[in-house]
Amino acid sequence: MTRFIEVIKNISKTFPLFLQSSKIYTIILLIIIPLQGILPAVSLWITKRIIDEVMNLSSSFTNHLVMLVIFWILFVLLTSLLSPLEMTFQGLMTDKMVSKLNINLMGKSNDLKGISYYESDTFYNDIQILEQEAAWRPVNLIVFTAGVLRSIITTVSMFILLSTFNIWISLFIIVSIIPQAIITYKLQKEAFETLVMRSPEARKMNYYSNVLLSKDYAQEVRLFNTSKFFIKKYLESFNRIHSNVKDVRFRQLIYSSIFTFIAVIGIGLSFWWIVKQVVIGNATAGDILIFSSAIILARQSLASMIEDSSLLYDTALYMEKYFNFMNLESDIVLDGKLRIEDSQINLEFNNVSFVYPNSKNMVLNNLSFNLRNGENLALVGENGSGKTTIIKLILRLYDPVKGSILLNGIDIRNYDIEDYRKLISTVFQDYSRYSLSFKENIILSDLNQNDKQRYGNIIESFDFSSLLNTFPNAEEQILSKSFEGGTELSSGQWQKISVARANYRDSKLLIMDEPSASLDAKNEEWLINNLESLGDSKTVLLVTHRLSALRIVDNIIYLKNGEITERGTVEELINNKEDFYKMYMMQKNKFKVKTSDVE
Numbered sequence: 023m024t025r026f027i028e029v030i031k032n033i034s035k036t037f038p039l040f041l042q043s044s045k046i047y048t049i050i051l052l053i054i055i056p057l058q059g060i061l062p063a064v065s066l067w068i069t070k071r072i073i074d075e076v077m078n079l080s081s082s083f084t085n086h087l088v089m090l091v092i093f094w095i096l097f098v099l100l101t102s103l104l105s106p107l108e109m110t111f112q113g114l115m116t117d118k119m120v121s122k123l124n125i126n127l128m129g130k131s132n133d134l135k136g137i138s139y140y141e142s143d144t145f146y147n148d149i150q151i152l153e154q155e156a157a158w159r160p161v162n163l164i165v166f167t168a169g170v171l172r173s174i175i176t177t178v179s180m181f182i183l184l185s186t187f188n189i190w191i192s193l194f195i196i197v198s199i200i201p202q203a204i205i206t207y208k209l210q211k212e213a214f215e216t217l218v219m220r221s222p223e224a225r226k227m228n229y230y231s232n233v234l235l236s237k238d239y240a241q242e243v244r245l246f247n248t249s250k251f252f253i254k255k256y257l258e259s260f261n262r263i264h265s266n267v268k269d270v271r272f273r274q275l276i277y278s279s280i281f282t283f284i285a286v287i288g289i290g291l292s293f294w295w296i297v298k299q300v301v302i303g304n305a306t307a308g309d310i311l312i313f314s315s316a317i318i319l320a321r322q323s324l325a326s327m328i329e330d331s332s333l334l335y336d337t338a339l340y341m342e343k344y345f346n347f348m349n350l351e352s353d354i355v356l357d358g359k360l361r362i363e364d365s366q367i368n369l370e371f372n373n374v375s376f377v378y379p380n381s382k383n384m385v386l387n388n389l390s391f392n393l394r395n396g397e398n399l400a401l402v403g404e405n406g407s408g409k410t411t412i413i414k415l416i417l418r419l420y421d422p423v424k425g426s427i428l429l430n431g432i433d434i435r436n437y438d439i440e441d442y443r444k445l446i447s448t449v450f451q452d453y454s455r456y457s458l459s460f461k462e463n464i465i466l467s468d469l470n471q472n473d474k475q476r477y478g479n480i481i482e483s484f485d486f487s488s489l490l491n492t493f494p495n496a497e498e499q500i501l502s503k504s505f506e507g508g509t510e511l512s513s514g515q516w517q518k519i520s521v522a523r524a525n526y527r528d529s530k531l532l533i534m535d536e537p538s539a540s541l542d543a544k545n546e547e548w549l550i551n552n553l554e555s556l557g558d559s560k561t562v563l564l565v566t567h568r569l570s571a572l573r574i575v576d577n578i579i580y581l582k583n584g585e586i587t588e589r590g591t592v593e594e595l596i597n598n599k600e601d602f603y604k605m606y607m608m609q610k611n612k613f614k615v616k617t618s619d620v621e
């Protein structure tokens with residue numbers, strides 16, 4: 023029952039959304055729908071009056087009869103006009119709702135300043151459902167809400183109509199229909215919960231089909247010939263769900279047959295009663311018509327009310343996810359209001375420890391180090407030692423579990439987050455590839471300034487002109503094959519664009535996480551020189567596995583299992599003869615072997 027109340031609550035919470043999307047369409051629909059609900063009862067009533075009038079007349083039309091016929095025609099006209107009207111306004115309303123919902127979702131995602139929510143499987147899944155289904159859920163919401171409203175009004179009006187004959191008879195009919203309604207509703211709900219509520223099994227099904235259909239996996243699927251494997255996995259999940267649903271469906275069939283039988287007995291007895299009334303002269307022939315039609319209509323509208331409301335239930339689950347998302351608190355503390363006035367960057371890690379949400383492993387353990395203004399600092403260490411995690415903490419994508427990070431002596435949590443992030447530009451290890459134009463891919467990091475000169479400098483210093491010459495649309499070239507006229511780039515070209523994007527941003531601190539992983543030797547050399555030319559104008563934090571880049575850094579921090587084991591200049595760390603030295607020698611020797619091969 024609490025679940026039911028929850029559903030009703032969620033549906034009622036959607037009404038303000040209708041109004042926010044469009045006041046005028048909501049009002050129009052709120053006029054059309056009740057009218058549609060009440061019209062069948064009114065038409066029936068007029069028909070009955072006409073029949074009774076005709077039966078009482080010997081010949082010739084009375085004015086009254088003419089009026090009734092005209093009314094009847096007018097109501098038929100009105101009924102026929104309302105359907106297309108409703109369709110039109112439902113369509114218009116849907117468009118508005120879709121964009122309203124999407125804009126709200128996008129706006130809300132901007133309020134969540136960290137990324138830790140993405141660490142929860144159910145949450146991540148909910149966000150995906152919200153995003154994917156926002157395009158069509160509002161249609162259901164509108165159509166089914168309208169359907170339920172309309173059938174409630176029709177059912178009630180039929181009930182009132184039947185009550186004019188005999189209140190007990192109408193009660194008797196309604197009561198004989200209700201058990202069927204309830205059981206159908208329950209079973210329908212059960213089927214939905216099994217199939218649609220995105221059970222873990224259903225989520226897996228989604229994933230398996232996605233592997234076979236999406237571009238991301240296309241190469242490997244073809245090479246390793248894994249399609250049969252994924253289809254089999256899909257079918258296994260499907261069969262597990264389907265056996266449950268089949269069970270529900272069969273129960274539905276059995277119950278509804280039994281209850282239909284009971285309902286028909288009730289209806290049959292009532293019908294016998296009204297026929298008897300006509301025979302003994304207590305009712306008219308028109309009464310038989312109105313009575314039988316009202317029973318059929320009441321049954322029909324009750325059935326569609328059940329069907330629509332069970333479909334609405336499914337939509338309510340979606341809206342529940344939507345409202346949950348809209349009510350989320352930001353995952354990182356946003357109390358900081360301090361504006362940043364200092365143009366210097368002095369960053370300090372103070373006994374920082376970190377564990378990822380929903381995980382137990384201590385990724386960073388009591389870490390302390392300084393990054394001074396104008397310094398070029400390198401983070402070096404094995405895979406998984408915590409380098410990228412340090413960057414994420416600096417960017418406040420997560421907050422430390424213990425300890426603090428200070429900027430110019432003040433905890434970064436005290437600064438206004440947008441102000442703070444403005445100071446920093448980053449080339450992420452898993453940088454984004456936007457399906458936008460080449461130019462947009464670069465200026466996206468600093469949209470506030472449309473600085474033609476800075477953009478020109480980037481094109482020049484990154485030597486993009488030869489790449490631009492290969493594009494039919496020059497800098498307006500869309501970099502994605504999923505849009506018309508788009509093209510695709512190589513991994514190295516994409517990485518170079520991500521470095522260019524980070525450099526376009528007017529920032530004090532430049533962080534680069536493996537920026538040359540995909541670059542060729544020439545481009546890497548150029549990148550290092552470019553970094554060197556920044557001099558003291560920028561503070562740089564560089565994560566790299568490539569030793570060649572280390573010649574331009576002032577200091578190196580060597581990380582091992584989330585702890586700093588060595589720090590110093592390149593020379594100092596080499597002389598240390600510890601892990602850094604081993605790594606250094608490994609790379610050096612590898613290089614030597616290759617050159618001796620050539621010799």
Ligand SMILES: Nc1ncnc2c1ncn2[C@@H]1O[C@H](COP(=O)(O)OP(=O)(O)OP(=O)(O)O)[C@@H](O)[C@H]1O
Nearest residue numbers: 141378381385404405406407408409410411412451
């Ligand atoms: N979102 C996450 N949830 C749980 N654990 C994570 C998450 N991201 C990373 N880790 C774990 O944290 C540790 C540090 O990861 P991190 O990405 O910081 O390593 P890294 O030093 O950047 O490695 P690489 O050189 O491969 O880029 C790893 O053991 C990794 O498995």
Ligand SMILES: [Mg+2]
Nearest residue numbers: 409410451535
């Ligand atoms: Mg990393």
